[in-house]
Amino acid sequence: xxxxxxxxxxxxxxxxxxxxxxxxxxxxxxxxxxxxxxxxxxxxxxxxxxxxxxxxxxxxxxxxxxxxxxxxxxxxxxxxxxxxxxxxxxxxxxxxxxxxxxxxxxxxxxxxxxxxxxxxxxxxxxxxxxxxxxxxxxxxxxxxxxxxxxxxxxxxxxxxxxxxxxxxxxxxxxxxxxxxxxxxxxxxxxxxxxxxxxxxxxxxxxxxxxxxxxxxxxxxxxxxxxxxxxxxxxxxxxxxxxxx
Numbered sequence: 001x002x003x004x005x006x007x008x009x010x011x012x013x014x015x016x017x018x019x020x021x022x023x024x025x026x027x028x029x030x031x032x033x034x035x036x037x038x039x040x041x042x043x044x045x046x047x048x049x050x051x052x053x054x055x056x057x058x059x060x061x062x063x064x065x066x067x068x069x070x071x072x073x074x075x076x077x078x079x080x081x082x083x084x085x086x087x088x089x090x091x092x093x094x095x096x097x098x099x100x101x102x103x104x105x106x107x108x109x110x111x112x113x114x115x116x117x118x119x120x121x122x123x124x125x126x127x128x129x130x131x132x133x134x135x136x137x138x139x140x141x142x143x144x145x146x147x148x149x150x151x152x153x154x155x156x157x158x159x160x161x162x163x164x165x166x167x168x169x170x171x172x173x174x175x176x177x178x179x180x181x182x183x184x185x186x187x188x189x190x191x192x193x194x195x196x197x198x199x200x201x202x203x204x205x206x207x208x209x210x211x212x213x214x215x216x217x218x219x220x221x222x223x224x225x226x227x228x229x230x231x232x233x234x235x236x237x238x239x240x241x242x243x244x
Contacts, residue, residue: 001027001060003046004196006189007078008070008098008116009164010034014045015192016053019061024133024197027053031189039077046081057085062092064199066190068216069124069141070098070116070164075215083210090205095213096198098190099126102163103135104197105187110158111138115165116190118143123165124218125149133197143218150176164189 006013012032018025030049032041050056065082068075079095086093099114106112108130116124123146127138144152146169153159154177161173162184170183202209 001055002062002064002196002199002201003050003057003060004064004066004192004199005042005046005078005082006066006098006101006192006195007038007042007074007081008066008068009074009189010038010071011189012036012038012041012045013066013189013192013195014042014049015196016049016055017193017196022133024193026193029191029193038074042077042081046085057089057091060091062094062201064192064196064201065093065095065213066098066101066192066195067095067214068098068116069118069126069143069218070190072215072217079213079215083213086205086210087207092201092205093210093213094199094201096195097126097141097216098195099124099141099163100128100135100137100198101190101194102126102187103128103130104133104194105191106130106162106184107160108132110160111156113149113153113159113161115149115161115163115169117165117168118218121145123149123169125152127152127159135198141216141218146172147176149173150178153178153182160184163187 002017004015014030016027063082065078102114103112112128114126118124124143126141128135160182
């Protein structure tokens with residue numbers, strides 16, 4: 001049994017899943033919507049979910065967490081929760097891209113432009129192709145404006161877009177020339193079920209690997225970009241950004 005969660009958007013997705021050979025069975029999927037805060041909801045809903053199924057944390061095979069890209073605060077909440085639980089219990093942990101989880105809910109055989117909100121007028125984009133219950137990355141995850149997303153889609157006429165960002169940016173993409181039929185409905189958030197499907201647990205618990213697990217950052221946070229504040233000690237923000 002695997003406990004999976006995603007906090008890359010304002011919606012908390014939490015799931016208890018069970019691997020049955022190559023298949024994945026959803027035992028229960030819990031969704032907590034805003035305005036309820038993830039930081040306040042997480043400890044309680046994890047405990048309640050396990051209790052409903054007569055489980056303790058130590059009964060689990062491991063933990064899976066969505067690594068974004070997405071909300072900086074949300075990702076830190078999710079990862080801090082998972083790391084704390086793993087450190088206390090010795091459970092194995094695996095991370096998976098939240099945008100790849102979105103791609104698992106898209107159609108097969110076409111390029112999928114999975115979109116999430118980065119900041120005002122800035123979107124995260126991950127390009128994938130789905131085959132069954134697997135996804136192939138077509139390019140590295142990045143951040144760009146809606147206009148730039150529209151230009152990418154114009155250059156790849158077979159691609160369709162989906163994901164959390166379309167809730168607020170559908171009209172903006174249409175304004176920049178993307179045909180409405182290429183903007184799919186849903187999913188409104190990355191599903192913890194799909195995060196659990198993508199996650200591959202290590203063979204054994206490793207404290208070093210646990211501490212090294214980080215969110216998928218593809219740009220610096222707003223405080224790090226603010227020229228009014230001097231940089232903090234340590235590595236520059238660009239040193240931890242993903243380049244693949």
